[in-house]
Amino acid sequence: MEQLALVLQGLAGIVVLAPLLLLVLLCMTSLIEWKLGEKTTAWACLIAILFGLGAAWGIVLIMLGLDQRQLVLIVGDWVAMGSYHFTIQLVFDLLSVPMVILTFLLCGIIVAFTNRYLHRESGYHRFFVFFALFLAGMVVAALAGTIEMLLVGWEMVGLSSVMLVAFFQERPQPIRNALRLWVVYRVADAALLLAVVVMHHQGETGTGHLLWGEFSWPQKPAVLLPVWSWWVGLLLVIAAAGKSALLPFSGWLPRAMEGPTPSSAIFYGALSVHLGVFLLLRLGHLWESIPSLAYLLAVLGLGTALFAYLAGSVQTDIKSVLAFASLIQVGLIVAEIGVGWRYIPLAHLVGNACLRTFQFIRAPSLLHDRHRMESALGGHLPRPSEPFPLARAELRLWLFRWLLERGYWDSWLHSCIVSPFVRLMRRCERWEQKWYRWLAGTTAAAFPLDSTSESTLEDVI
Amino acid sequence: MNLLTWPWLEVAIILALIGAVSCTRLRQPLTAWLTGLVFSAFVLGASILASAAFYWTVERNAPTFDYLQNSLFGRSIFGVDALNAPLLPLVGFLHFLTVFATNRTKMRRFSASWSLASEAVRLAILSCQDQSILVVLLIGGVVFAGLELVDQGKPIRVYAVHMVAFSAGILLGWWLVKRGEGDGLAVFGSITMFSAILLRCGTVPFHTWLTDWVEHASFGNALLFILPLTGVYAAWRLVLPVAPTWVLQSLGAFSLITTIYAAAMATIQQDPRRFFAFLFLSHVASVLLGIELHTPTTLTASLLLWWNVTLSLGGLGLTLRALEARVGRLSLDRYHGLYEHCPLLAVCFLVTGLASVGFPGALGFVAADLLIEGAVASNIFIGVGLVLATALNGIAILRAYFSLFTGARHVSNVSLAITWRERLVVWTLITLLAGSGVLAQLLVNSCYHVSPVP
Numbered sequence: 001m002e003q004l005a006l007v008l009q010g011l012a013g014i015v016v017l018a019p020l021l022l023l024v025l026l027c028m029t030s031l032i033e034w035k036l037g038e039k040t041t042a043w044a045c046l047i048a049i050l051f052g053l054g055a056a057w058g059i060v061l062i063m064l065g066l067d068q069r070q071l072v073l074i075v076g077d078w079v080a081m082g083s084y085h086f087t088i089q090l091v092f093d094l095l096s097v098p099m100v101i102l103t104f105l106l107c108g109i110i111v112a113f114t115n116r117y118l119h120r121e122s123g124y125h126r127f128f129v130f131f132a133l134f135l136a137g138m139v140v141a142a143l144a145g146t147i148e149m150l151l152v153g154w155e156m157v158g159l160s161s162v163m164l165v166a167f168f169q170e171r172p173q174p175i176r177n178a179l180r181l182w183v184v185y186r187v188a189d190a191a192l193l194l195a196v197v198v199m200h201h202q203g204e205t206g207t208g209h210l211l212w213g214e215f216s217w218p219q220k221p222a223v224l225l226p227v228w229s230w231w232v233g234l235l236l237v238i239a240a241a242g243k244s245a246l247l248p249f250s251g252w253l254p255r256a257m258e259g260p261t262p263s264s265a266i267f268y269g270a271l272s273v274h275l276g277v278f279l280l281l282r283l284g285h286l287w288e289s290i291p292s293l294a295y296l297l298a299v300l301g302l303g304t305a306l307f308a309y310l311a312g313s314v315q316t317d318i319k320s321v322l323a324f325a326s327l328i329q330v331g332l333i334v335a336e337i338g339v340g341w342r343y344i345p346l347a348h349l350v351g352n353a354c355l356r357t358f359q360f361i362r363a364p365s366l367l368h369d370r371h372r373m374e375s376a377l378g379g380h381l382p383r384p385s386e387p388f389p390l391a392r393a394e395l396r397l398w399l400f401r402w403l404l405e406r407g408y409w410d411s412w413l414h415s416c417i418v419s420p421f422v423r424l425m426r427r428c429e430r431w432e433q434k435w436y437r438w439l440a441g442t443t444a445a446a447f448p449l450d451s452t453s454e455s456t457l458e459d460v461i
Numbered sequence: 462m463n464l465l466t467w468p469w470l471e472v473a474i475i476l477a478l479i480g481a482v483s484c485t486r487l488r489q490p491l492t493a494w495l496t497g498l499v500f501s502a503f504v505l506g507a508s509i510l511a512s513a514a515f516y517w518t519v520e521r522n523a524p525t526f527d528y529l530q531n532s533l534f535g536r537s538i539f540g541v542d543a544l545n546a547p548l549l550p551l552v553g554f555l556h557f558l559t560v561f562a563t564n565r566t567k568m569r570r571f572s573a574s575w576s577l578a579s580e581a582v583r584l585a586i587l588s589c590q591d592q593s594i595l596v597v598l599l600i601g602g603v604v605f606a607g608l609e610l611v612d613q614g615k616p617i618r619v620y621a622v623h624m625v626a627f628s629a630g631i632l633l634g635w636w637l638v639k640r641g642e643g644d645g646l647a648v649f650g651s652i653t654m655f656s657a658i659l660l661r662c663g664t665v666p667f668h669t670w671l672t673d674w675v676e677h678a679s680f681g682n683a684l685l686f687i688l689p690l691t692g693v694y695a696a697w698r699l700v701l702p703v704a705p706t707w708v709l710q711s712l713g714a715f716s717l718i719t720t721i722y723a724a725a726m727a728t729i730q731q732d733p734r735r736f737f738a739f740l741f742l743s744h745v746a747s748v749l750l751g752i753e754l755h756t757p758t759t760l761t762a763s764l765l766l767w768w769n770v771t772l773s774l775g776g777l778g779l780t781l782r783a784l785e786a787r788v789g790r791l792s793l794d795r796y797h798g799l800y801e802h803c804p805l806l807a808v809c810f811l812v813t814g815l816a817s818v819g820f821p822g823a824l825g826f827v828a829a830d831l832l833i834e835g836a837v838a839s840n841i842f843i844g845v846g847l848v849l850a851t852a853l854n855g856i857a858i859l860r861a862y863f864s865l866f867t868g869a870r871h872v873s874n875v876s877l878a879i880t881w882r883e884r885l886v887v888w889t890l891i892t893l894l895a896g897s898g899v900l901a902q903l904l905v906n907s908c909y910h911v912s913p914v915p
Contacts, residue, residue, distance in 0.1 A: 031891060033805065079827050079901050081761060081909055084834055086827065148830065152821035159820070162859070169867035172796055182859050190852040193833070197844040201837045425729045428722075436669050439619045 008062055012073045012090055014055035015100060016143065019136040022048035026129045041128050042115040046108060048132075052139065053104035059092055060101070069094060072145060089145030095346065099142040099278055102350055106270050106357050107135050113361050114262040123167055127260065134160035138271055142278065147196050154192060154243070154275070158185040161272050164263035165256050177255035180410075183418075184252050188242025188276075195235035202228050233286055233293045236279065237300070244276030244330050246304045250311075251410035253327055257319040261364055264319055269326050269356030274349050277330060280337045281345055288340060297338030305331030307407055314403045318363045326356045465514040468529040470541055470588055473507035473553065476500060477581035484574035494563060497573025501557040504580060508553035515541040539588040543911045544697060547768060547904075548587050552689045555775050556580045559681050562779050562886045564786040571681045575612075579605060579685055586691050592699055596635050599695055600628045603661070606674075606686050615677040623660060623670035630657025631695075638703050651704035655712055658700060662692035662749060663742050665719040675738040680785060683734075684778040687741060688771050693748050693763075706755050710839070713753035717846050719746035724853035728860060731794045733781050736861055737774075743850055744770045744817060750843070751832050757909065758835030764908035765828035768897065769817065773825060776813030776890040780806050784865065787877045793861055796868025802877035807866040809887040814858035816894045818851055824897040824904065831905075 025044060029036050036044070063071060075088040110131075118124045133156055141153025162185065166178035240246070245253040245268075256268050267273065280287070280297065287294040305328045312324025329352040336345040362369065374381055402408065480500025487493040530537045541549065556576060563571050582602050589595040603624040610617045630653055637650025663671035675683045700709075723743035730736035748770060751763025783806055784791060784799065791797060800807045819829035829851060837844035871877075879887070897904060 031805070031808065031888065077902075079831075079905050081831070081905050082757060084758060084831060086830065152826075155821050159815070166863065166867060169800060170798060170870045172868040175796065175863045175868040179860060179863055183856055186852040186855050189855075190848050193848045193851070194845060197833055197837050197841065197848060200834055201841045201844070421725070422729060425725050428726065429729070432669060432672075435666075436619060436673065439622055439669060440616055440673075441618060442616070 004062065004066070008059060008071060009073060011055040011058045011062075012071070012092065015052050015059070016090065016139060018048040018052040018055070019132065019139050023129075023132040023136045026125070026132045030125060030129055036125065038115065038119065038124055041125060042111055045111045045128060045132065049104050049108040049111065049135070053101065053108065056097060056101050056104060060097055063092065063097075074145075086148050087146050088149065090143040091145040092143065095278075095281060096142045098346060098350060100139055102353055103135065103138045103142060103271055106266060106353060107131070107138075109357060109361070110262045110266045113265075114260075117262055117364075118260060121260075123169075127164065127167060127263070130160040130163045131263070131266075134164075134267070134272070138275070141275060147199070150279070151189075151192060151196065155189060157272055157275055158182075158189060158243075161185070161256070161263075161267050164267065165259045167259050167263065174258035177252075177258045181252045181256055184242050184249050187249075188239045191235045191242065192239035195232045195239065198228060198232050198235065229286070230290055230293065233283075233290050234296075236283060236286075237293065237296060240276030240279045240334075241300065242276070243279070244273055244334070245327055246276070246300055246331065246334060247307060248409050248413060250304060250307060250327060251406050251413070253323045254315070254320040254406065257317075257323055261319070261360060264323075265357050265360030268323055269360040270353040273326060273330055274333075274353060277333050277337070277345070277349055280334060281342065281349075284337065284340075284342050287338065294338045294340065298335045299338075301331045301334030301336070301338055303331070304334065305329075307331075310399070311403045311406050314400055318366050319360070322356060322359050322363060325359075326352060329356075465510065465517045467510070467514070469507045469511035469514055470539055470549070470584070471529050473504050473511060473549070474539070474581050474584050474588075476507055477504045477577045477584065480504070481574045481578035481581065484572075484577060490568040491565070493573050494560070494568045494571075497577060498557075498560050500573075500577055501553075501560045501580070504577070504584075505550070505553035505557045508549040508584065511541050512546045512550050515543075515546045519543075538591045538594055539585060540590045541588060542590070543907070544764075545587045545694075547907065548689070548694070548771075549584060551768065551771050552580065552583050552587060555688055555771065556685060558775070558779060558886050558889070559685055562783065562883050563681060564783070564880065564883075567679075567681070567782075567786050570679050572612075575609060575682060576685060579682070583685075583689050583691065587689065587694055589698075593635070595695065595698055596631055599631060599661075599691065602691060603627065606678075609678055609682050609686075610674070613678065616673075619673045620670045623667060626667075627657045627661045630654065630660065631699075635699070647703060648705060648708065651700055652708055652712075655696065655700045655704055655708065658692050658696045659712065659715055659749070661695070662690075662745050663719075664715045664746060664749070665722050665742075668719070668723070668742055671742060672735055672738040675734050675741075676732070680734065680778065680782045684775065684782070688775050688778070690745060690748065690767055690771065693745065693752070693767060696749065696752055701752065701755075709753040709755050713750055713843075716746040716750040716753055717843055719743070720750060720850040721846050721853070724850040724857065727857035728853055730857075731792050733784075733791050733793055733861065733865070736793060736857065737778055737781060740777075740817070740854060740857060741770075741774055743854055744774065747829075747832060747847065747850070750836070750847075754835060754839050754843070756835050756838065758831055758838070760911075761905060761908045762828050762832035762835055764911060765824060765901075765904060766832060768904065769823070769825040769828050772890070772893055772897065773813045773817035773823070776809060776887075776894070777817060779886060779890075780810045780813065783879075783883055788871075788873075791865060793864045795864070797865050798867060798869035798871040799877065800866040802871060802873060803879050805879045805884060805887050807862070809890065810866065811858075811862055812891055812894065814862065815855075816898075818854045818858060822898045823894055824901055826898070827901045827905065 022044060026041070059071065071092040073090040073092070075090065077085050077087050079086040114127065118127055137153045137156025137160060141150055141157060144150035144153055162178045162182045165181055166175050168174050242249050253268055253273070257264050287297060308324045308327035308331055312321055312328065315321045315324060329348065333345045333348045333352070336348065370381065405411070477500065480497060483500070484493045484497050487496060530539065560573060560576055582598065582605055586595065586598045586602055589598055607617055607620055607624060610620060634650045634654025634657060637653060638647050641647030641650055660667040671687065675687070678686070720743050723739045723746065727736050727739035727743060730739060744766065748763050748766045751759040751766060787803070788797070788799070816823035816825050819825035833844050833847050836847055
């Protein structure tokens with residue numbers, strides 16, 4: 001039995017260390033400017049993924065053999081001081097293991113695809129550095145046994161997503177979109193961190209008893225929670241909404257399609273977009289304890305699904321259509337979590353991730369596929385029916401415009417949050433200017449100021 | 462006699478002074494730079510040995526040897542203790558890296574003599590154990606820095622106004638504390654002294670001098686002047702032992718406001734130097750906030766942040782300086798697309814920037830987490846403010862990165878590639894940042910024992 005425990009620990013170590021070592025290898029070679037060949041890079045990724053995947057399957061088999069539903073592995077404290085502990089704790093259970101296996105599987109497919117798709121692209125190696133960061137982040141977030149570890153994985157995934165949206169970095173538009181995504185992610189990160197702060201304030205330790213508890217997923221009992229847990233729950237919903245592009249943060253999802261197709265597939269079709277959902281699933285017992293938040297989740301999920309369906313029906317490029325198609329399912333999964341289901345959303349998540357990965361990596365050959373099908377049929381494929389056939393012409397036009405602008409959610413966020421913030425800070429800058437002139441006894445400007453007070457999100461943040 | 466029993470601290474300060482005098486006599490910029498570099502390396506070595514000697518004597522409970530100072534001053538004025546032991550090599554390292562990474566185009570503007578002289582002053586401040594001499598050195602340090610602006614023919618009035626106020630405040634506060642000896646006068650003195658130190662650290666609304674200084678001085682000297690956080694050291698040495706906790710916590714509001722305000726201002730800046738100055742202000746205010754909250758957790762976090770800020774923002778500043786050496790003053794309101802020409806500098810900018818805002822894996826992550834943990838225990842809204850500032854700083858860093866390195870194709874007739882010296886600096890900085898993250902527990906232990914609060 002002890003030997004089996006040792007084997008389990010070894011396998012768990014491989015699951016986490018394989019992507020981390022890959023990340024270290026690719027970062028080191030980048031730093032010392034030692035260019036690995038394309039094949040070497042791809043093989044290194046595949047080997048790490050195969051090791052991780054094999055170890056994850058090994059854990060599944062042993063857990064099945066032992067009829068064990070949960071394996072908690074405490075590696076130790078990264079930092080410990082007084083009552084503060086940053087514990088490295090991994091949890092293998094019915095939620096985290098499927099997520100990890102899905103991550104390795106889809107990442108392996110994407111590596112094989114990218115090896116050809118980005119062949120001789122100048123940013124080939126850069127892509128794989130951020131891809132390795134993403135892989136490590138996903139594995140850490142999925143297996144996190146403490147909320148601090150979840151935060152580590154969460155931020156790694158966020159940074160890698162943003163850097164790959166900005167992959168084609170010689171053009172300004174991907175950069176603007178990446179920055180917008182980063183702003184939303186920082187809001188989500190801040191919400192998650194605030195949730196941690198509130199929990200710590202109320203005496204919760206880093207292991208987050210409230211979040212993880214001692215029972216294996218999804219058997220955690222609904223517990224009577226104090227009043228502040230409503231605020232924690234709300235902050236976690238905001239964090240998940242930002243990460244999974246739920247309303248009102250849906251605007252970043254089509255913008256994120258500026259990245260290369262493999263990253264769009266793995267991030268916004270398959271894994272990254274589901275990370276928020278994963279967090280909500282992990283906290284299933286919390287929603288059972290707070291019905292008002294469960295209703296909120298159901299409404300938020302259904303609202304997002306409806307919006308994504310409508311917006312997706314007027315998109316003009318295939319990647320945006322697929323992004324919204326993925327978002328419809330993400331919305332439905334969130335609604336399912338709100339309703340109180342646990343296994344169905346998990347299965348739904350896995351199915352959606354696999355289907356969207358397939359669709360995304362076929363997207364560049366869409367025209368070719370269509371021509372082939374039309375050749376086989378001997379005629380044109382039937383045109384899809386126009387959207388909103390029952391609506392009046394004026395309403396259809398208005399709806400079309402509204403949806404083409406993605407419901408003006410971005411404009412709303414801009415005018416309600418970003419623009420007032422930028423205006424306020426610009427005003428402070430002008431006050432500082434006046435203060436400086438008075439102190440310096442000069443009329444010359446100390447530092448250049450933009451004369452246009454109304455700056456767009458793209459220009460300023 | 463063991464090598465570690467030598468008076469290495471005194472050697473470091475004297476070497477820096479000798480180096481400064483030697484460089485003033487040299488007219489050729491390259492020769493002056495080479496001489497300065499050699500002396501900086503020796504000073505760095507001596508400061509590392511001074512620090513190592515401290516840990517060696519502590520571990521073995523061995524006696525310290527202050528015979529040099531005793532024979533010169535009749536008592537021991539400068540010394541290494543648990544607080545400054547990690548800071549002295551850090552200052553030596555920062556000076557060495559700044560001199561080492563100076564490009565040939567900047568050698569004429571960057572004075573090796575000034576750098577070494579200021580290093581001597583900084584080492585003296587950070588090792589001074591006598592409070593009255595520390596006050597004199599702090600005032601001498603700001604006068605010395607002002608001479609840099611005069612030397613460059615830059616406007617000095619804003620700096621002078623603030624530093625006169627600082628000098629008057631710290632002198633008056635010190636006099637009141639000494640005269641009061643624990644009564645109400647001493648409390649008033651500690652408030653005056655702490656207010657002066659807040660001004661020296663650039664706390665809002667007294668921060669204009671710092672942004673002005675960073676904008677107008679040569680960037681290398683600006684980095685060396687602000688990054689060792691001598692103001693924070695003064696707060697630790699002069700205010701912490703005498704100020705009641707309520708004074709510290711009341712003035713903490715200014716630091717919290719500065720942390721958030723400076724982070725917000727950093728997100729909208731158009732000039733990279735002002736962006737850097739506000740980013741720095743936000744971080745320094747966080748360090749001060751840790752001191753003001755005055756709990757073992759926040760004091761430890763404050764020391765860790767101090768280390769992290771000096772290292773990470775030092776790296777970020779050196780990267781900006783390297784970019785300026787290539788293409789002159791930049792602006793953040795348009796895209797420059799410099800990644801293609803100097804990818805390693807882009808990596809350095811991103812890594813040091815993210816390390817400063819506490820990206821996972823770096824020491825800053827532990828420091829920020831600890832500070833928030835400690836702040837929340839005092840007041841939840843302070844924790845919320847710190848989270849907000851962290852988020853804003855993260856946005857500011859990536860915005861600056863994108864603006865400088867991406868978004869356009871930069872055409873240049875000359876090579877902008879990284880030089881071998883810059884490459885070495887980048888590797889060293891990244892190794893140190895990664896290493897400090899991995900060895901976070903060691904640093905936490907070291908900082909925890911420095912904390913004066915049981």
